[in-house]
Amino acid sequence: MTVHTEPLRPAGLAGHPGAGLVPTETPLYEMRNICKRYGSFTALDNMNFHIGRNEVVGLLGDNGAGKSTLVKMISGINPPTSGEIYVNGKRTEIRNRSDSEAAGIETIYQDIALVDSMSITRNIFLGRELVNRWGFMDHRRMQEVAIQILGSAVQISGIDNPDKEVGFLSGGQKQAVAIARAVHFKRNILLLDEPTSALSVRETEHLLAYVRDLKREGTSSVLVTHNLYHAFQVCDRFVVMSHGTKVFEARKEDTTIEEVTDHVIRT
């Protein structure tokens, strides 16, 4: 881990409110002094946030804290009102999904963006279909690849048939398809917004194990969750938000679940 251990100063005090832990190595992704306003309402207020290499960041906070707003900003569907974004240390404009995909970012939302009436294969390749040399969709190749990635990457039962319509899958199986897509397209940042809310206990364990595996393979993740036990199973660093700003940040080895809980409920 490559961040200073300087604790976050409480917002409103002298120093650098909201700055938190400062990366010492160029992060994969960094937002600096980000603000997001909806009319007169400020959803994100001078937010600093980064995603390091080979790390899982837990983004925590009570309802309405601004977690989803932040994740949507990273994924490009909710551009900032002001502030700067850096990808691999380079100032970058991320104003839509194509920008974030180009930056290697994939998002798995609470309500996963899959098309229920399409097969697993079509969903994996949605918008990035493989074509043959005549420019037509190459169904056979897509199916072969789908079988390969479902067999290797995603070990959630019941999704061995890539022709199955996604509408017939459980919440966990849909998550698995979304993850398979992320893995296949070699994202280096995976955003998971409340990914376990629709999952069984077993599926949740699979998903968390999978996030750990991905980290080993070089994909960093941001996990938004209300479940601190899940967060403590996989996250290397915790960021607690309240009212659109960062109120606590610590590496796992420097904090406890009690301390993090305290910051989440106190705010």
Ligand SMILES: Nc1ncnc2c1ncn2[C@@H]1O[C@H](COP(=O)(O)OP(=O)(O)OP(=O)(O)O)[C@@H](O)[C@H]1O
């Ligand atoms: N499009 C929008 N227009 C106006 N206000 C918005 C919009 N989107 C979000 N907000 C407001 O921004 C604040 C932060 O919302 P956000 O969804 O980011 O919170 P959250 O931390 O993800 O909460 P939860 O845990 O309940 O999902 C809330 O007060 C919300 O009402």
